[in-house]
Amino acid sequence: MSEKDVIRIPSAGPSITQAEIDLVSQAIKDGWGPKMSYYIDEFTEEFSNYIGYKYCLPTSHCTDAIHLAMLTLNLKPDDEVIVPDMTWVASAAPVIYVGAKPVLVDVDSNSWCITAKEIEKSITKKTKAVVVVDLLGNMPEWDEIIKICKKNDLFIIEDASEGIGARYKGKLAGTFGDISLFSFNATKLIMSGQGGMLCTNNQELYKSAKLMSHHGMDKPQDGKGKYYWSDVLGYNYGWTNIQAALALAQLRRINELLDYKKWLFNKYREGLASVPNLKLSPSTPNVDHTYWITTAILKDYGIKKEDFKVMLDKYNIDMRPLFYPLSDMPPFKNYVKGNMRETNPVTYDLSDFGICLPNGNNLSNENVEYICHHFKKALGVS
Numbered sequence: 001m002s003e004k005d006v007i008r009i010p011s012a013g014p015s016i017t018q019a020e021i022d023l024v025s026q027a028i029k030d031g032w033g034p035k036m037s038y039y040i041d042e043f044t045e046e047f048s049n050y051i052g053y054k055y056c057l058p059t060s061h062c063t064d065a066i067h068l069a070m071l072t073l074n075l076k077p078d079d080e081v082i083v084p085d086m087t088w089v090a091s092a093a094p095v096i097y098v099g100a101k102p103v104l105v106d107v108d109s110n111s112w113c114i115t116a117k118e119i120e121k122s123i124t125k126k127t128k129a130v131v132v133v134d135l136l137g138n139m140p141e142w143d144e145i146i147k148i149c150k151k152n153d154l155f156i157i158e159d160a161s162e163g164i165g166a167r168y169k170g171k172l173a174g175t176f177g178d179i180s181l182f183s184f185n186a187t188k189l190i191m192s193g194q195g196g197m198l199c200t201n202n203q204e205l206y207k208s209a210k211l212m213s214h215h216g217m218d219k220p221q222d223g224k225g226k227y228y229w230s231d232v233l234g235y236n237y238g239w240t241n242i243q244a245a246l247a248l249a250q251l252r253r254i255n256e257l258l259d260y261k262k263w264l265f266n267k268y269r270e271g272l273a274s275v276p277n278l279k280l281s282p283s284t285p286n287v288d289h290t291y292w293i294t295t296a297i298l299k300d301y302g303i304k305k306e307d308f309k310v311m312l313d314k315y316n317i318d319m320r321p322l323f324y325p326l327s328d329m330p331p332f333k334n335y336v337k338g339n340m341r342e343t344n345p346v347t348y349d350l351s352d353f354g355i356c357l358p359n360g361n362n363l364s365n366e367n368v369e370y371i372c373h374h375f376k377k378a379l380g381v382s
């Protein structure tokens with residue numbers, strides 16, 4: 001494939017088959033009136049069976065689900081929630097929405113995830129919860145994290161948005177939190193354009209989140225009671241049948257999509273094998289990584305992620321930089337003290353040189369070969 005023939009290779013993209021088209025078309029035709037929540041209910045039930053949590057609440061975005069999770073904790077202004085510094089902004093922003101303080105801690109240089117040691121170091125009398133992120137398809141050392149959280153009576157919010165399908169000691173991502181959260185935005189392993197899910201085995205938490213997800217309104221039982229009555233101030237975080245139909249078709253293909261991600265990672269590993277000292281997504285002993293996004297660290301080449309992105313743009317490849325440390329960005333500056341590059345060195349190091357390879361679920365063999373060829377060309381390796 002020559003550079004001229006290439007249509008821009010996007011950083012992410014879904015795999016859409018006839019199954020998605022059929023189910024979404026069906027939902028457009030009949031997902032109204034008596035079936036106004038049919039596909040939402042179907043998806044919720046199948047997702048609950050997949051994850052094995054009793055209560056699942058679909059939301060418009062995972063960010064909303066994280067917000068609801070924070071609201072259910074009834075945090076006070078001085079309360080602290082520990083969050084890894086290396087994650088997508090939505091893992092931490094809802095802590096601030098509810099007026100509490102995010103405490104941003106470093107990640108492990110092997111897994112790139114939060115560790116029990118970092119959590120323990122940061123616990124104060126005000127710590128109420130920890131957001132544990134299954135980053136980029138990998139997972140942390142969960143046994144140690146659970147032990148430290150139990151010992152200190154800390155609530156675990158598992159942000160499994162990027163980890164769906166991964167396993168720690170055989171147990172699925174999203175089954176470790178008191179509340180676990182998922183995202184189905186367009187970049188995710190299974191997607192509905194936008195969408196999220198809050199899962200828990202705690203009925204009270206579920207009921208509270210559900211009430212707030214729809215303006216604090218509960219439907220009258222058996223037609224008796226008040227319609228459109230807000231018991232508490234809430235939000236409008238529901239989603240649509242059409243999104244749910246898309247997510248349902250994708251969920252039914254999850255094993256195929258997981259196999260695809262492994263294929264893609266292995267293609268990148270083979271295609272870039274001749275690049276000396278290139279670090280790709282880490283694998284840790286107890287985890288079955290999904291490689292949701294294959295990531296490369298360019299530190300040994302001294303090339304900053306922003307510069308590499310521009311180099312690959314020339315070849316019509318959209319290569320996205322790894323996240324910035326949350327502690328480096330303006331909304332979080334009021335919550336950090338001192339030199340965070342010294343406090344969280346692993347996060348800053350990964351962020352400076354981390355680059356995400358195109359990770360669409362629809363890349364062809366030819367696309368991957370083209371990407372690897374130009375990746376090597378940009379590094380001056382043949």
Ligand SMILES: Cc1ncc(COP(=O)(O)O)c(C=O)c1O
Nearest residue numbers: 061062063088090091161183185
């Ligand atoms: C780790 C993590 N948490 C939360 C989110 C938020 O998901 P959403 O876009 O559905 O709000 C994302 C999405 O990119 C994510 O990667």
